[in-house]
Amino acid sequence: MxxxxxxxxxxxxxxxxxxxxxxxxxxxxxxxxxxxxxxxxxxxxxxxxxxxxxxxxxxxxxxxxxxxxxxxxxxxxxxxxDRVRGWWEEYRGVLPPVFLDVAELEHHASFLREVVITHVPGLFQTPDYARAVFGYMVPELPPSELEPRVEHRLRRRAAIEGDDAAEYEAIVHEIALRILVADRKTARAQLLEILQQIERGHTVRVIPIDVPGFAGASSAMMYVGGPLPRLDTVLRDSPHGTAFLDAESQLDRFRKLFRKVEKAALDPVSSRDFIHHVAKEL
Missing domain, CATH: 1.10.260.40 (lambda repressor-like DNA-binding domains)
Incomplete structure:
Protein backbone atom coordinates (compact mmCIF):
# COMPACT_ATOMS: atom_id res chain seq x y z
CA MET A 1 0.00 0.00 0.00
CA ASP A 82 -11.29 4.10 13.75
CA ARG A 83 -12.93 4.06 10.33
CA VAL A 84 -15.58 6.70 11.03
CA ARG A 85 -16.02 9.17 8.19
CA GLY A 86 -16.96 12.34 10.03
CA TRP A 87 -18.87 15.30 8.66
CA TRP A 88 -15.59 17.20 8.30
CA GLU A 89 -14.53 14.88 5.46
CA GLU A 90 -17.03 16.71 3.25
CA TYR A 91 -14.57 19.61 3.27
CA ARG A 92 -11.49 17.66 2.20
CA GLY A 93 -10.09 19.42 -0.85
CA VAL A 94 -12.29 22.43 -0.07
CA LEU A 95 -10.64 23.76 3.08
CA PRO A 96 -7.04 23.50 4.34
CA PRO A 97 -6.43 20.13 6.11
CA VAL A 98 -5.96 21.83 9.50
CA PHE A 99 -9.67 22.73 9.53
CA LEU A 100 -10.53 19.04 9.26
CA ASP A 101 -7.94 18.07 11.87
CA VAL A 102 -9.39 20.50 14.41
CA ALA A 103 -12.94 19.23 13.83
CA GLU A 104 -11.81 15.60 14.16
CA LEU A 105 -9.91 16.36 17.34
CA GLU A 106 -12.95 18.08 18.86
CA HIS A 107 -15.18 15.19 17.81
CA HIS A 108 -13.08 12.71 19.81
CA ALA A 109 -12.51 15.02 22.79
CA SER A 110 -13.48 13.98 26.30
CA PHE A 111 -13.55 17.66 27.29
CA LEU A 112 -12.62 21.03 25.82
CA ARG A 113 -11.08 24.01 27.62
CA GLU A 114 -10.46 27.25 25.77
CA VAL A 115 -8.86 30.62 26.51
CA VAL A 116 -9.61 33.44 24.07
CA ILE A 117 -8.35 37.01 24.24
CA THR A 118 -9.26 38.88 21.03
CA HIS A 119 -12.10 36.87 19.43
CA VAL A 120 -15.06 35.09 20.98
CA PRO A 121 -14.74 31.28 20.93
CA GLY A 122 -15.09 29.78 17.47
CA LEU A 123 -17.54 27.18 18.83
CA PHE A 124 -19.90 30.02 19.82
CA GLN A 125 -19.52 32.31 16.82
CA THR A 126 -22.59 33.41 14.86
CA PRO A 127 -22.53 33.29 11.04
CA ASP A 128 -22.12 37.06 10.76
CA TYR A 129 -19.33 37.17 13.33
CA ALA A 130 -17.45 34.28 11.70
CA ARG A 131 -17.94 35.84 8.27
CA ALA A 132 -16.39 39.09 9.52
CA VAL A 133 -13.40 37.25 11.00
CA PHE A 134 -12.69 35.23 7.85
CA GLY A 135 -13.47 38.26 5.67
CA TYR A 136 -10.58 40.17 7.24
CA MET A 137 -7.97 37.83 5.79
CA VAL A 138 -5.31 39.13 3.41
CA PRO A 139 -5.56 38.45 0.56
CA GLU A 140 -9.34 38.66 0.75
CA LEU A 141 -11.12 35.36 0.29
CA PRO A 142 -13.64 35.00 -2.55
CA PRO A 143 -17.16 33.89 -1.49
CA SER A 144 -16.42 30.36 -2.78
CA GLU A 145 -13.72 30.03 -0.09
CA LEU A 146 -15.18 32.23 2.63
CA GLU A 147 -18.60 30.59 2.92
CA PRO A 148 -17.29 27.02 3.40
CA ARG A 149 -15.14 28.34 6.27
CA VAL A 150 -18.17 29.92 7.92
CA GLU A 151 -20.25 26.78 7.42
CA HIS A 152 -17.48 24.56 8.78
CA ARG A 153 -17.09 26.75 11.86
CA LEU A 154 -20.80 26.49 12.64
CA ARG A 155 -20.82 22.72 12.15
CA ARG A 156 -18.00 22.32 14.67
CA ARG A 157 -20.63 22.92 17.37
CA ALA A 158 -21.61 19.29 16.95
CA ALA A 159 -18.73 18.49 19.34
CA ILE A 160 -20.47 20.27 22.23
CA GLU A 161 -24.10 19.44 21.39
CA GLY A 162 -26.16 16.29 21.80
CA ASP A 163 -25.98 13.30 24.11
CA ASP A 164 -22.28 12.60 23.46
CA ALA A 165 -21.20 16.24 23.73
CA ALA A 166 -17.82 17.05 25.22
CA GLU A 167 -17.87 19.19 28.35
CA TYR A 168 -16.82 22.69 27.28
CA GLU A 169 -15.46 25.61 29.27
CA ALA A 170 -14.36 28.92 27.81
CA ILE A 171 -12.42 31.72 29.46
CA VAL A 172 -13.04 34.93 27.52
CA HIS A 173 -11.25 38.21 27.99
CA GLU A 174 -13.41 41.34 28.09
CA ILE A 175 -11.53 42.62 25.04
CA ALA A 176 -13.03 39.81 22.95
CA LEU A 177 -16.51 40.80 24.08
CA ARG A 178 -16.06 44.45 23.17
CA ILE A 179 -14.11 44.38 19.89
CA LEU A 180 -16.49 45.19 17.03
CA VAL A 181 -15.33 42.72 14.38
CA ALA A 182 -18.30 43.89 12.29
CA ASP A 183 -21.04 46.30 13.46
CA ARG A 184 -22.91 46.79 16.72
CA LYS A 185 -25.85 44.65 15.59
CA THR A 186 -23.51 41.73 14.92
CA ALA A 187 -21.69 42.28 18.21
CA ARG A 188 -24.90 42.31 20.24
CA ALA A 189 -26.25 39.21 18.48
CA GLN A 190 -22.96 37.48 19.24
CA LEU A 191 -23.15 38.28 22.94
CA LEU A 192 -26.75 37.07 23.09
CA GLU A 193 -25.61 33.84 21.45
CA ILE A 194 -22.99 33.35 24.16
CA LEU A 195 -25.67 33.90 26.80
CA GLN A 196 -27.84 31.28 25.12
CA GLN A 197 -24.93 28.85 25.16
CA ILE A 198 -24.55 29.48 28.90
CA GLU A 199 -28.25 28.67 29.34
CA ARG A 200 -27.60 25.39 27.50
CA GLY A 201 -25.14 24.44 30.21
CA HIS A 202 -21.77 25.54 28.85
CA THR A 203 -19.38 27.30 31.21
CA VAL A 204 -18.12 30.76 30.27
CA ARG A 205 -15.92 32.82 32.53
CA VAL A 206 -14.87 36.40 31.81
CA ILE A 207 -11.59 38.14 32.61
CA PRO A 208 -12.37 41.86 33.13
CA ILE A 209 -9.98 44.28 31.50
CA ASP A 210 -9.27 45.94 34.87
CA VAL A 211 -8.45 42.79 36.82
CA PRO A 212 -5.05 43.35 38.46
CA GLY A 213 -2.11 41.07 37.84
CA PHE A 214 -3.22 39.54 34.56
CA ALA A 215 -0.34 39.48 32.08
CA GLY A 216 -1.63 36.56 30.06
CA ALA A 217 -2.42 38.24 26.76
CA SER A 218 -0.54 35.45 24.98
CA SER A 219 -2.40 32.66 26.80
CA ALA A 220 -4.95 31.85 24.07
CA MET A 221 -5.29 28.09 23.64
CA MET A 222 -7.64 25.19 23.10
CA TYR A 223 -6.95 22.36 25.53
CA VAL A 224 -8.46 19.12 24.22
CA GLY A 225 -8.91 16.18 26.57
CA GLY A 226 -8.05 12.77 25.20
CA PRO A 227 -9.26 9.37 26.41
CA LEU A 228 -6.53 9.66 29.06
CA PRO A 229 -4.30 12.60 30.08
CA ARG A 230 -1.29 11.35 28.12
CA LEU A 231 -3.34 11.73 24.92
CA ASP A 232 -4.46 15.31 25.56
CA THR A 233 -3.62 17.93 22.92
CA VAL A 234 -3.16 21.69 22.98
CA LEU A 235 -3.99 23.84 19.96
CA ARG A 236 -2.24 27.17 19.59
CA ASP A 237 -2.87 29.59 16.74
CA SER A 238 -0.06 31.67 15.28
CA PRO A 239 0.47 33.81 12.16
CA HIS A 240 1.93 30.67 10.57
CA GLY A 241 -1.04 28.41 11.34
CA THR A 242 -2.32 26.12 14.07
CA ALA A 243 0.15 24.09 16.10
CA PHE A 244 -0.80 20.77 17.72
CA LEU A 245 1.22 20.26 20.90
CA ASP A 246 1.28 16.92 22.70
CA ALA A 247 4.63 16.37 24.44
CA GLU A 248 4.10 15.67 28.14
CA SER A 249 6.18 18.70 29.14
CA GLN A 250 4.03 20.92 26.90
CA LEU A 251 0.78 19.48 28.21
CA ASP A 252 1.90 20.00 31.79
CA ARG A 253 2.86 23.59 31.02
CA PHE A 254 -0.51 24.42 29.48
CA ARG A 255 -2.48 22.68 32.22
CA LYS A 256 -0.72 24.97 34.69
CA LEU A 257 -1.22 28.00 32.44
CA PHE A 258 -4.95 27.32 32.14
CA ARG A 259 -5.30 27.12 35.93
CA LYS A 260 -3.37 30.36 36.27
CA VAL A 261 -5.60 32.16 33.75
CA GLU A 262 -8.67 30.69 35.43
CA LYS A 263 -7.75 32.39 38.69
CA ALA A 264 -8.04 35.80 36.99
CA ALA A 265 -11.58 35.12 35.72
CA LEU A 266 -14.91 35.86 37.33
CA ASP A 267 -17.08 32.99 38.49
CA PRO A 268 -19.68 31.70 35.98
CA VAL A 269 -22.65 33.62 37.45
CA SER A 270 -20.76 36.93 37.64
CA SER A 271 -19.47 36.30 34.12
CA ARG A 272 -22.99 35.81 32.79
CA ASP A 273 -24.07 39.08 34.40
CA PHE A 274 -20.98 40.80 32.99
CA ILE A 275 -21.86 39.68 29.45
CA HIS A 276 -25.46 40.91 29.96
CA HIS A 277 -24.06 44.29 30.94
CA VAL A 278 -21.80 44.56 27.90
CA ALA A 279 -24.68 43.55 25.61
CA LYS A 280 -26.90 46.29 27.05
CA GLU A 281 -24.20 48.87 26.35
CA LEU A 282 -24.22 48.09 22.60
Whole structure:
Protein backbone atom coordinates (compact mmCIF):
# COMPACT_ATOMS: atom_id res chain seq x y z
CA MET A 1 0.00 0.00 0.00
CA UNK A 2 1.33 3.42 -0.99
CA UNK A 3 2.14 5.82 1.87
CA UNK A 4 -0.48 8.44 2.71
CA UNK A 5 0.28 11.74 1.03
CA UNK A 6 -1.39 13.81 3.74
CA UNK A 7 -2.01 12.04 7.07
CA UNK A 8 -4.46 13.58 9.50
CA UNK A 9 -3.34 14.96 12.84
CA UNK A 10 -4.99 11.95 14.53
CA UNK A 11 -3.03 9.52 12.35
CA UNK A 12 0.19 11.40 13.07
CA UNK A 13 -0.56 11.31 16.81
CA UNK A 14 -1.01 7.52 16.74
CA UNK A 15 2.37 7.16 15.06
CA UNK A 16 3.96 9.56 17.51
CA UNK A 17 2.72 7.56 20.49
CA UNK A 18 4.01 4.31 18.99
CA UNK A 19 7.40 5.96 18.45
CA UNK A 20 7.45 7.19 22.03
CA UNK A 21 6.75 3.68 23.29
CA UNK A 22 9.56 2.28 21.13
CA UNK A 23 12.02 4.92 22.30
CA UNK A 24 11.03 4.36 25.94
CA UNK A 25 11.86 0.67 25.39
CA UNK A 26 15.27 1.66 24.05
CA UNK A 27 14.73 0.04 20.65
CA UNK A 28 15.65 1.11 17.13
CA UNK A 29 13.19 0.92 14.24
CA UNK A 30 15.30 -1.75 12.55
CA UNK A 31 15.14 -3.88 15.72
CA UNK A 32 11.34 -3.73 15.68
CA UNK A 33 10.98 -4.37 11.95
CA UNK A 34 11.83 -8.04 12.29
CA UNK A 35 9.00 -8.59 14.77
CA UNK A 36 6.48 -7.54 12.15
CA UNK A 37 8.29 -9.05 9.14
CA UNK A 38 8.68 -5.48 7.97
CA UNK A 39 11.45 -2.98 7.28
CA UNK A 40 12.77 -0.06 9.28
CA UNK A 41 11.44 2.24 6.53
CA UNK A 42 7.93 0.84 6.97
CA UNK A 43 8.15 1.23 10.75
CA UNK A 44 9.17 4.84 10.20
CA UNK A 45 6.16 5.36 7.92
CA UNK A 46 3.83 4.03 10.59
CA UNK A 47 5.42 6.29 13.21
CA UNK A 48 5.05 9.29 10.89
CA UNK A 49 1.37 8.56 10.29
CA UNK A 50 2.09 7.81 6.62
CA UNK A 51 0.95 4.18 6.91
CA UNK A 52 -1.83 2.52 8.84
CA UNK A 53 -1.39 -0.18 11.44
CA UNK A 54 -3.77 -2.98 12.44
CA UNK A 55 -5.11 -3.72 15.92
CA UNK A 56 -3.05 -6.90 16.03
CA UNK A 57 0.15 -5.03 15.22
CA UNK A 58 -0.55 -2.31 17.78
CA UNK A 59 -0.96 -4.97 20.46
CA UNK A 60 2.15 -6.86 19.36
CA UNK A 61 4.21 -3.68 19.40
CA UNK A 62 2.88 -2.66 22.82
CA UNK A 63 3.76 -6.09 24.22
CA UNK A 64 7.22 -5.97 22.62
CA UNK A 65 7.75 -2.54 24.18
CA UNK A 66 6.66 -3.93 27.58
CA UNK A 67 3.91 -1.32 27.82
CA UNK A 68 1.89 -2.17 30.93
CA UNK A 69 -0.58 0.71 30.50
CA UNK A 70 -3.67 -1.18 29.33
CA UNK A 71 -5.76 1.99 29.02
CA UNK A 72 -3.16 3.51 26.70
CA UNK A 73 -2.99 0.37 24.55
CA UNK A 74 -6.78 0.30 24.20
CA UNK A 75 -6.82 3.98 23.27
CA UNK A 76 -4.17 3.44 20.60
CA UNK A 77 -6.10 0.45 19.25
CA UNK A 78 -9.21 2.65 19.02
CA UNK A 79 -7.23 5.26 17.09
CA UNK A 80 -5.78 2.63 14.75
CA UNK A 81 -9.12 0.98 13.97
CA ASP A 82 -11.29 4.10 13.75
CA ARG A 83 -12.93 4.06 10.33
CA VAL A 84 -15.58 6.70 11.03
CA ARG A 85 -16.02 9.17 8.19
CA GLY A 86 -16.96 12.34 10.03
CA TRP A 87 -18.87 15.30 8.66
CA TRP A 88 -15.59 17.20 8.30
CA GLU A 89 -14.53 14.88 5.46
CA GLU A 90 -17.03 16.71 3.25
CA TYR A 91 -14.57 19.61 3.27
CA ARG A 92 -11.49 17.66 2.20
CA GLY A 93 -10.09 19.42 -0.85
CA VAL A 94 -12.29 22.43 -0.07
CA LEU A 95 -10.64 23.76 3.08
CA PRO A 96 -7.04 23.50 4.34
CA PRO A 97 -6.43 20.13 6.11
CA VAL A 98 -5.96 21.83 9.50
CA PHE A 99 -9.67 22.73 9.53
CA LEU A 100 -10.53 19.04 9.26
CA ASP A 101 -7.94 18.07 11.87
CA VAL A 102 -9.39 20.50 14.41
CA ALA A 103 -12.94 19.23 13.83
CA GLU A 104 -11.81 15.60 14.16
CA LEU A 105 -9.91 16.36 17.34
CA GLU A 106 -12.95 18.08 18.86
CA HIS A 107 -15.18 15.19 17.81
CA HIS A 108 -13.08 12.71 19.81
CA ALA A 109 -12.51 15.02 22.79
CA SER A 110 -13.48 13.98 26.30
CA PHE A 111 -13.55 17.66 27.29
CA LEU A 112 -12.62 21.03 25.82
CA ARG A 113 -11.08 24.01 27.62
CA GLU A 114 -10.46 27.25 25.77
CA VAL A 115 -8.86 30.62 26.51
CA VAL A 116 -9.61 33.44 24.07
CA ILE A 117 -8.35 37.01 24.24
CA THR A 118 -9.26 38.88 21.03
CA HIS A 119 -12.10 36.87 19.43
CA VAL A 120 -15.06 35.09 20.98
CA PRO A 121 -14.74 31.28 20.93
CA GLY A 122 -15.09 29.78 17.47
CA LEU A 123 -17.54 27.18 18.83
CA PHE A 124 -19.90 30.02 19.82
CA GLN A 125 -19.52 32.31 16.82
CA THR A 126 -22.59 33.41 14.86
CA PRO A 127 -22.53 33.29 11.04
CA ASP A 128 -22.12 37.06 10.76
CA TYR A 129 -19.33 37.17 13.33
CA ALA A 130 -17.45 34.28 11.70
CA ARG A 131 -17.94 35.84 8.27
CA ALA A 132 -16.39 39.09 9.52
CA VAL A 133 -13.40 37.25 11.00
CA PHE A 134 -12.69 35.23 7.85
CA GLY A 135 -13.47 38.26 5.67
CA TYR A 136 -10.58 40.17 7.24
CA MET A 137 -7.97 37.83 5.79
CA VAL A 138 -5.31 39.13 3.41
CA PRO A 139 -5.56 38.45 0.56
CA GLU A 140 -9.34 38.66 0.75
CA LEU A 141 -11.12 35.36 0.29
CA PRO A 142 -13.64 35.00 -2.55
CA PRO A 143 -17.16 33.89 -1.49
CA SER A 144 -16.42 30.36 -2.78
CA GLU A 145 -13.72 30.03 -0.09
CA LEU A 146 -15.18 32.23 2.63
CA GLU A 147 -18.60 30.59 2.92
CA PRO A 148 -17.29 27.02 3.40
CA ARG A 149 -15.14 28.34 6.27
CA VAL A 150 -18.17 29.92 7.92
CA GLU A 151 -20.25 26.78 7.42
CA HIS A 152 -17.48 24.56 8.78
CA ARG A 153 -17.09 26.75 11.86
CA LEU A 154 -20.80 26.49 12.64
CA ARG A 155 -20.82 22.72 12.15
CA ARG A 156 -18.00 22.32 14.67
CA ARG A 157 -20.63 22.92 17.37
CA ALA A 158 -21.61 19.29 16.95
CA ALA A 159 -18.73 18.49 19.34
CA ILE A 160 -20.47 20.27 22.23
CA GLU A 161 -24.10 19.44 21.39
CA GLY A 162 -26.16 16.29 21.80
CA ASP A 163 -25.98 13.30 24.11
CA ASP A 164 -22.28 12.60 23.46
CA ALA A 165 -21.20 16.24 23.73
CA ALA A 166 -17.82 17.05 25.22
CA GLU A 167 -17.87 19.19 28.35
CA TYR A 168 -16.82 22.69 27.28
CA GLU A 169 -15.46 25.61 29.27
CA ALA A 170 -14.36 28.92 27.81
CA ILE A 171 -12.42 31.72 29.46
CA VAL A 172 -13.04 34.93 27.52
CA HIS A 173 -11.25 38.21 27.99
CA GLU A 174 -13.41 41.34 28.09
CA ILE A 175 -11.53 42.62 25.04
CA ALA A 176 -13.03 39.81 22.95
CA LEU A 177 -16.51 40.80 24.08
CA ARG A 178 -16.06 44.45 23.17
CA ILE A 179 -14.11 44.38 19.89
CA LEU A 180 -16.49 45.19 17.03
CA VAL A 181 -15.33 42.72 14.38
CA ALA A 182 -18.30 43.89 12.29
CA ASP A 183 -21.04 46.30 13.46
CA ARG A 184 -22.91 46.79 16.72
CA LYS A 185 -25.85 44.65 15.59
CA THR A 186 -23.51 41.73 14.92
CA ALA A 187 -21.69 42.28 18.21
CA ARG A 188 -24.90 42.31 20.24
CA ALA A 189 -26.25 39.21 18.48
CA GLN A 190 -22.96 37.48 19.24
CA LEU A 191 -23.15 38.28 22.94
CA LEU A 192 -26.75 37.07 23.09
CA GLU A 193 -25.61 33.84 21.45
CA ILE A 194 -22.99 33.35 24.16
CA LEU A 195 -25.67 33.90 26.80
CA GLN A 196 -27.84 31.28 25.12
CA GLN A 197 -24.93 28.85 25.16
CA ILE A 198 -24.55 29.48 28.90
CA GLU A 199 -28.25 28.67 29.34
CA ARG A 200 -27.60 25.39 27.50
CA GLY A 201 -25.14 24.44 30.21
CA HIS A 202 -21.77 25.54 28.85
CA THR A 203 -19.38 27.30 31.21
CA VAL A 204 -18.12 30.76 30.27
CA ARG A 205 -15.92 32.82 32.53
CA VAL A 206 -14.87 36.40 31.81
CA ILE A 207 -11.59 38.14 32.61
CA PRO A 208 -12.37 41.86 33.13
CA ILE A 209 -9.98 44.28 31.50
CA ASP A 210 -9.27 45.94 34.87
CA VAL A 211 -8.45 42.79 36.82
CA PRO A 212 -5.05 43.35 38.46
CA GLY A 213 -2.11 41.07 37.84
CA PHE A 214 -3.22 39.54 34.56
CA ALA A 215 -0.34 39.48 32.08
CA GLY A 216 -1.63 36.56 30.06
CA ALA A 217 -2.42 38.24 26.76
CA SER A 218 -0.54 35.45 24.98
CA SER A 219 -2.40 32.66 26.80
CA ALA A 220 -4.95 31.85 24.07
CA MET A 221 -5.29 28.09 23.64
CA MET A 222 -7.64 25.19 23.10
CA TYR A 223 -6.95 22.36 25.53
CA VAL A 224 -8.46 19.12 24.22
CA GLY A 225 -8.91 16.18 26.57
CA GLY A 226 -8.05 12.77 25.20
CA PRO A 227 -9.26 9.37 26.41
CA LEU A 228 -6.53 9.66 29.06
CA PRO A 229 -4.30 12.60 30.08
CA ARG A 230 -1.29 11.35 28.12
CA LEU A 231 -3.34 11.73 24.92
CA ASP A 232 -4.46 15.31 25.56
CA THR A 233 -3.62 17.93 22.92
CA VAL A 234 -3.16 21.69 22.98
CA LEU A 235 -3.99 23.84 19.96
CA ARG A 236 -2.24 27.17 19.59
CA ASP A 237 -2.87 29.59 16.74
CA SER A 238 -0.06 31.67 15.28
CA PRO A 239 0.47 33.81 12.16
CA HIS A 240 1.93 30.67 10.57
CA GLY A 241 -1.04 28.41 11.34
CA THR A 242 -2.32 26.12 14.07
CA ALA A 243 0.15 24.09 16.10
CA PHE A 244 -0.80 20.77 17.72
CA LEU A 245 1.22 20.26 20.90
CA ASP A 246 1.28 16.92 22.70
CA ALA A 247 4.63 16.37 24.44
CA GLU A 248 4.10 15.67 28.14
CA SER A 249 6.18 18.70 29.14
CA GLN A 250 4.03 20.92 26.90
CA LEU A 251 0.78 19.48 28.21
CA ASP A 252 1.90 20.00 31.79
CA ARG A 253 2.86 23.59 31.02
CA PHE A 254 -0.51 24.42 29.48
CA ARG A 255 -2.48 22.68 32.22
CA LYS A 256 -0.72 24.97 34.69
CA LEU A 257 -1.22 28.00 32.44
CA PHE A 258 -4.95 27.32 32.14
CA ARG A 259 -5.30 27.12 35.93
CA LYS A 260 -3.37 30.36 36.27
CA VAL A 261 -5.60 32.16 33.75
CA GLU A 262 -8.67 30.69 35.43
CA LYS A 263 -7.75 32.39 38.69
CA ALA A 264 -8.04 35.80 36.99
CA ALA A 265 -11.58 35.12 35.72
CA LEU A 266 -14.91 35.86 37.33
CA ASP A 267 -17.08 32.99 38.49
CA PRO A 268 -19.68 31.70 35.98
CA VAL A 269 -22.65 33.62 37.45
CA SER A 270 -20.76 36.93 37.64
CA SER A 271 -19.47 36.30 34.12
CA ARG A 272 -22.99 35.81 32.79
CA ASP A 273 -24.07 39.08 34.40
CA PHE A 274 -20.98 40.80 32.99
CA ILE A 275 -21.86 39.68 29.45
CA HIS A 276 -25.46 40.91 29.96
CA HIS A 277 -24.06 44.29 30.94
CA VAL A 278 -21.80 44.56 27.90
CA ALA A 279 -24.68 43.55 25.61
CA LYS A 280 -26.90 46.29 27.05
CA GLU A 281 -24.20 48.87 26.35
CA LEU A 282 -24.22 48.09 22.60
Missing amino acids: APRSQPTARQVRLGTELRRLREAAGLKAREVAGLLSSTSAQISQVEAGLAGVSEERVRRLAAHYACADEALVEALVAMAT
